[in-house]
Amino acid sequence: MSATVVLDRDKLLTARLYAARVRPYLATALFALHVVESRRVPTMAVDRHWRCYVSPLFVARTPVADLAAVWVHEVSHLLRDHHGRGDRFLREHGLTGAAERLRVNIAADCEINDDAYGDGLVRPADAVEPGCLRLPEGQLMEEYLRQFRLGPLTQHLAWLDCGSGADGLDRAWDLGSDGAHGLTEQERDAVRFRVAEGITGRPGTAPKGWRRWAEEVFHPPQPWRELLGAAVRSAVSASGAGDDYTYGRPSRRSAGVPGVVLPALRRRPPRVCVVVDTSGSVSDTELGSALLEVAAIARAVGGRRDLVTVLPCDAAAHRVLTLCRAEDLPLVGGGGTDLRTGFARALRDARRPDVVVVLTDGQTPWPATRPSCRTVVGLFPRPVRWSEQDPDHVPDPPPDWARVVTIGSPGR
Known part of the structure; x- marks a missing residue:
């Protein structure tokens, strides 16, 4: 019967229009997909080159509203790079085989489906959701992969097949990298960026999962940010950081010294001053990255922006700024x-810091002695050292008393 069914393109494309109307921030991605009719595909599936393979029989028997939901679901796999992430996860954990690829597809569906439906988009009856596997909502594919194995809770999902664009395993029906109508890597990145712009440009209209994705498209997670945050947390939690004396609560040692009131040690929230190198050798891109690091540092101290100050500095120190919003x-x-x-x-400021974080390219002289507070240096790398006055000049490296974290890479 399926061989005699003709693909109803009008119905399929009407469903895409419906999907774009209820999820306007995904419109660029939806219309970037090229439709390929295939009787080898169970329902609808995508490959990593942004082709959407469609079963004519599936289109014929599925209502338009349900088809719209499938459009959104399939393009979500591609936008979130589930095939690339699945490849990396399995490679890093030494996992192979079709069964592991099915696990990737299931985990990817859980990441998408926990907040994909509603607000005009119907929920398919067979949608895979975290609750079906007794898993929490709101997590990433990689987190779900660590929490379940194939078994009784997943045996009814053996039919699941969203294509190589969902799990990275090539299918017999794929046209491959040399096939027609595929998007180049640059075109795929451009589509993701346009969708992210649409989400961030209209805050509040997209679910939390999509907002998180859009933020990472603009500012992808970087290993140095974790290192910098860990260094700051280590510094602010160290002995002596944030400690002060108070006579409001006498020390218990006063009992051993009759007639003398000794102050007690009081723990107060540690303060951080971020010194940003704004000299001419630091690029606008690096200054933009510095603002991201300031926001990350604020998160490292528990989100207390009142504890973080920023000090722009080139050959002279400028005004100490209170952190409201990093981008301002x-x-x-x-x-x-x-x-x-x-x-x-x-160190002269009335809000004397417990930790100084310096974001710099390193082309600076350093204090001759250790400052009276802990120091973390975020270093913008320089493949070639230079100086306008002296081409042979090699700047001093950060001193041994500073914790150094390299930000980015020379090939940025």
Whole structure:
């Protein structure tokens, strides 16, 4: 029977229009998919080159509203790069085989489906959701993969097949990288960026999972950010950071010294000053990255923005800024570099910091002695050291008393 059914393209494309109307931020991606009729596909499936393979029989028997939901589901696999992420996860864990690829497809569906439906988009009766596997909602595919194996709870999902665009395993029906109508890697990235722009440009209209995805498209997670956050957390939690004396609560040692009131040690929230190198050798891209690091540092101290100050510094230290929103900070400068003035200004401030974080390219002299607080240096790498006055100049490396984390890579 399926061989005699003709693909109803009008119905299929009407469903795509419906999907674009109820999920306008996904419209660019939906219309980037090229339809390929295939009687070898159980329902609808995608490959990593942004082709959508469609069963004529499935289109014939499925209502338009349900087809719209499938359109959104399949394009979600591609936008979230489930095939690439699945490849990396299985490779890192030494896993192979079709069964593991089915697990990737199931976990990817759980990531998509927990908040994909509603608001005009119907929920398919057979949608795979975390609750079906007794898993929590709101997690990523990789997190789900660590929490379940194929077994009684998944045996009814053996039919699941969203294609190589969902799990990375090539199918017999795939046209491959040399086939017609596939998107190049640059075109795929451009589509993702346009969709992310649509989501961030209309805050509040997209589910939390999509907002998180859009933020990562603009600012992908970087290993150095985790290292920098860990270094800051280690510094602010170290002995002495955030400690102060108070006479409001006498020390218990006062009992051993009659007639003398000794102060007690009080723990207060630690303060962090971020000194940002704004000299002419630091690019606009690096200054933009510095703003991201300031936001990450605020999260590292528990989200207390009142505990974080920012000090732009080139050859001279500028005004100490209170952190409201990182993107609104005026990073003034553009001259030479001498971060010693930044250290001195930070330590003179009335809100004296417990930790100084320096974001710099390293082309600066450093204080001759260890500052009276802990120091973390976020270093923008330089493949070639240079100086306008002296081409042979090689700047001093950060001192041994600073914890150094390299930000980015020379090939950025």
